[in-house]
Amino acid sequence: MIFRNLTRRAVRSSLTLLGIAIGVAAVVALGAIAEGLASNFAVVVGGSSNDLLITQAEALDPALSNLDDTIGERLQAVPGVERVEPGVYTWVTTADLPFFLLFGYEIGSTAMDHYRIVEGKPVSGPGQIVIGRRATESIDIAVGDNLRIYGTPYRVVGIYETGQGIEESGGVLMLEDAQAAAQFERKVSLYEIGLRRGDNVDDTIARIESLDIDLKVSKTSERESNQQYEQMLQGFAWGIAAIAIFIGGFGMMNSMVMSVLERTREIGTLRAVGWSRWRVLWIILGESVTLSALGGVFGIFLGIGLAKLAGTVPGMGVLLTGVFTPAIFLQGLGTALVLGLVGGVYPAWRAAGLRPVEALSYEGGTASDFQAGKLSRFGSQSFRNLWRRRNRTLLASAGIGIGVGTLVMLGGITAGLIGQMNNLAGSGSPGNLTVMQRDVPDMSLSSIDENVVRQIRAMPQVESVSPMVLGVVLTPELPLFILHGLDPNSPAMDHYKLAAGRRVQRPSEIMIGSNAAESYNLGLGDTLTLYNTRYKVVGIYETGVAWEEGGGILALRESQRILNRPRNVSFLFVDVTDPSLALPVQEAINQRFPKVRASISSEFAQNTDDIASMQGIAAAIGLLALVVGGIVVANTMIMSIYERTREIGTLRALGWPGKRILSQIMQESLLLCLLSAIVGSVGAVLLLTGLAALPIPGGAMLRPAWEPGTFAIAVSLAIVLGLAGGFYPAWRASKLQPVEALRYE
Amino acid sequence: MSNHQPIIRVEDLTKTYGSGETAVRALDELSVEVQTGEFVAVMGPSGCGKSTLLNMLGALDQPTEGKVWVAGEDLSKLKNVDQFRAKTVGFVFQLHNLLPTMTAQENIEVPLQGQIGSRKERRERAAHLLELVGLGDRSHHLPGQLSGGQRQRVAIARSLANSPALVLADEPSGALDSQSSEEIMALLAQLNESQGTSIVVVTHDRRVAQATQRVLRMQDGKIVSDHRITDPIEEDLRMFAQSQFGQSLLANNPSLEKFIQERDIATLRHLLQAYDDQAASPEDAGSS
């Protein structure tokens, strides 16, 4: 019986099923990719035949780890340590290589042996590189060719395999070359350590830890992914999937409510012939759960397919290679079942609550069920038809609204970020330039050698250069504390307006932003501990930029010391002597120093890869919202024309051309989507405004900016949804034969 | 349009639904002619093809075989079916089929859209028609706020929107109580008289048929009788005598003949009431 009821409205059931399937597919595909990312990273540089891996204690990932290259000698002196092999591990982003891993090791080291050469020969000197098998698939390159990294050509001498996808989509240089390419002068990312046979491993580890350097020691055999990192990835995957789930869930509920409504009479009959309330409830719930379980199974396959497809994207595919665990499939099915239950409970409860007498006298879709409400005579026919089924309209627009709202929120956050970044220190006057390392995937990875600072300072048109170091502190006590290192006398310091106290004068002093002072409850004279060093708060500043106010300023040298980046900075703020010289100076810097990128400060944000990836995510979510939202629209409109079949037949009999009916239904669909866009936009603005006002450290970072462009995108999305989702139903309606339609019950 | 030209001409009209074993011959080589200005009732048991015939006349469906001319136009050669449906014929359905989201006035404007350009003119025309059917004060009511008889009157006003030459009404009073039903028929008769509109009305109700000038009786997709009405009582009696019910009554009660000859009105009323009652349930009327 359940199955027959579902096949009775085959198109609607399959659309509902598809909606659920997409939600589940998002859970499965994104979950698998997040799992894959986390576990792949865990294996990178972990598969070596060395015993221990040493990274900086606070680093989320070896790529963010920074260690002095002098530590090696101290490690070598630890009893039980036989070999100490420094390694550099970093990301490279160039036009051809969106995500290219670069490894650097000493020639002939055990660590280097991990990269098994299958073609050509290993790296034997400067200017040589061996690249991974997967990298050769995404960039067209062979042994003997040259590969340019940040402008420097390296000759490909060999190709390696390790059996690990991420490693195989990178390349290996000799240590010094890698340090130069990554601007890691006198620094390394990690040390691999080989232990003397026969010694107790744990004792040796304890001895290394007692060196009292900020080190994290892990056994290569047991290296796990960083918990925090993995959680972040999974949270992110769920966040995106949740959008699809919500939209799908509302679609589901909509469909089930509709199917109960149109069967009101039938349900009345069942109750009249003695079926119990529970039996009716059971049947409706059964239908909804059956539908969602089918959707779940279908979604799992769709998800696997999508994840596999993502894995083939050239260049980035290797990052997106999914790892499927039983837990992911269970999550997918669980999601589907929860959707089915939640979507079915209300309709089932409604069906069970129907009084037989009322149900039997129900005439769905005829004149008597459209009663005079306040708005029933208001507006166009499209509006009235939506008003007539307010609950359904509400459910559909809630679903679509969530999609649109998410886009609006992302748009607002991105615009807010851009605005804030453009107001970063140094952007005070129009003659300002901001300089960062070219082609880094994340701003916090930007790294510029102090030699460059000196050379830029020497340019005649340059009035001043303020170097700044940026570090992100993520500890339980200080979640998201942005650490700035800035020379107290530099012109960029003017950007930080003192609200209390004074500027930093000594390495042991720190100025903190007003937000940080508030959220961590710190005042002048209090102390703050960063990387095991205590700093005294001497000043509190305001800048109007949330994350600047959520962090603190140390003296430049001090911050370089604790962040472990001597003679190296993140950004430069360049003042030119005359604003009209800003452009020529920008070009001159970009030409002379291929490793950095100078932007006019007010345009800086648009040029960063951070913003590009935010926008990429927004586009992906937009696509998801488009597909799932389109299905919801189509489903809603199909229901709407089903129940109005007689009406449409009447219009045809009265001489309305098919075209006119088509346009009427399209109008209705567009109106539905525009309503959703409004609901979604308003919801998004309220939500973000509320979040930003919450007294949490992260909350203050969200300072959304509302730009007409964001809402224009929301409205265009709604129009596309309305057109795409409404077309099939409208076309069907226009093709209805009057006689058939008039006989329809 | 001259009065001598037939408004409807049907020649050997056949309509078959489905195919093979399950095929239903809803109309079987039916031919008929209706003159301009005539008011015709079509009667017959349920399923005999009345609605099918009306659908063909209104160009809502295509014949399997045969030809139909309405107002001089060959329906198989219509260039613009929509235009024909909007202007040449007006349709009144059994279940009024008003659009629930539109007020009475807006419902009447439906066939005017695409015909009359200005909104003001459409509104005036709709208001005029509402007056005509006696609902001038209900123009802003939704169908849900009107009684069954009022809804059907709105539907009639809607069918007249573009002053069609022919109104086709398929059991317009089928869903109404007897008083509303009489009112509706009186309205149709009045329209026929005052506007000269040709009307074809399908009905089960003998009293409804009485309001007309000509009764076509159908059976199994064919017209089995066609005659003009002169004296209403005479027509009643003729129909009674022809019916199965009447024949069995007459066979069992020869004395009835006497009452009929003597035109004993009181007795006849009783008889006809009984006849009406059994005819009101289509199953009985249609069974053989």
Ligand SMILES: Nc1ncnc2c1ncn2[C@@H]1O[C@H](COP(=O)(O)OP(=O)(O)O)[C@@H](O)[C@H]1O
């Ligand atoms: N669209 C259709 N498909 C199949 N059979 C139909 C269709 N329309 C009518 N019929 C059949 O044709 C016959 C005549 O129907 P109809 O014209 O509606 O009868 P009525 O005289 O009661 O109005 C009936 O047997 C009916 O079942």
Ligand SMILES: [Mg+2]
């Ligand atoms: Mg009929």
